[in-house]
Amino acid sequence: MNQENAVELMIRERYEAWATALRVHHFEWLDENLASDYCFSARPYPNLRLNKEEFIEADKKMQSAEISIESVTAKQVGETIVSLTIANVAESFEGDMGAHMPSLEDINGLVGGSRIAYASAWRRTGDRWLCFDHHMIGPV
Numbered sequence: 235m236n237q238e239n240a241v242e243l244m245i246r247e248r249y250e251a252w253a254t255a256l257r258v259h260h261f262e263w264l265d266e267n268l269a270s271d272y273c274f275s276a277r278p279y280p281n282l283r284l285n286k287e288e289f290i291e292a293d294k295k296m297q298s299a300e301i302s303i304e305s306v307t308a309k310q311v312g313e314t315i316v317s318l319t320i321a322n323v324a325e326s327f328e329g330d331m332g333a334h335m336p337s338l339e340d341i342n343g344l345v346g347g348s349r350i351a352y353a354s355a356w357r358r359t360g361d362r363w364l365c366f367d368h369h370m371i372g373p374v
Contacts, residue, residue: 245308245317245356248363253301253321256293264290269357269366276370279336292331300324304349315356315363320374323350348373 248267255263265286272286284292301323308317325345331338351371356363 241310241315242306242308244363245315245319246303246306248356248365249303249306249319249321252365253299253303256296256299256301256325259294259296261290261294264293267362267364269359269364272364272366272368274368274370277372281334282336288332292327292335295327295329295331297326297328298324313357317352317354317356319352319354321350321352323348344373350374 251263252267255261268286268289270286272289274282274284274289276282301321304320304322306317306319308315323345324347325342327338327341327345329338331341335341336344351374353369353371354365355367356365358364
């Protein structure tokens with residue numbers, strides 16, 4: 235296996251573990267695998283920016299998550315891996331999502347059964363690769 239394939243396989247495994255953690259509400263996984271300076275952004279919400287703590291708190295309001303990873307493209311560039319992932323996402327949220335968040339209806343409409351593209355950046359910390367930047371490009 236060449237290095238590019240190994241990088242894509244490793245990032246696919248990271249996304250699969252992330253999806254599993256969301257499905258079973260294992261939020262400790264997020265705390266352990268998102269970098270301390272993690273940032274989440276999403277289209278079509280240009281002003282939406284969540285840090286690690288805010289992202290985890292928002293995900294704790296998730297009632298259900300069925301996520302299947304369709305494809306992962308990843309490339310190591312220096313000390314960073316950049317990735318593009320396409321996933322089939324069916325999530326549902328409940329409760330007050332907090333200040334500066336889209337409405338519950340908007341969020342559930344966007345992730346309630348869509349094929350979504352994500353762009354992410356990863357850095358090695360110790361023995362694992364942590365996601366430090368995660369952008370939901372939106373439905374594709």
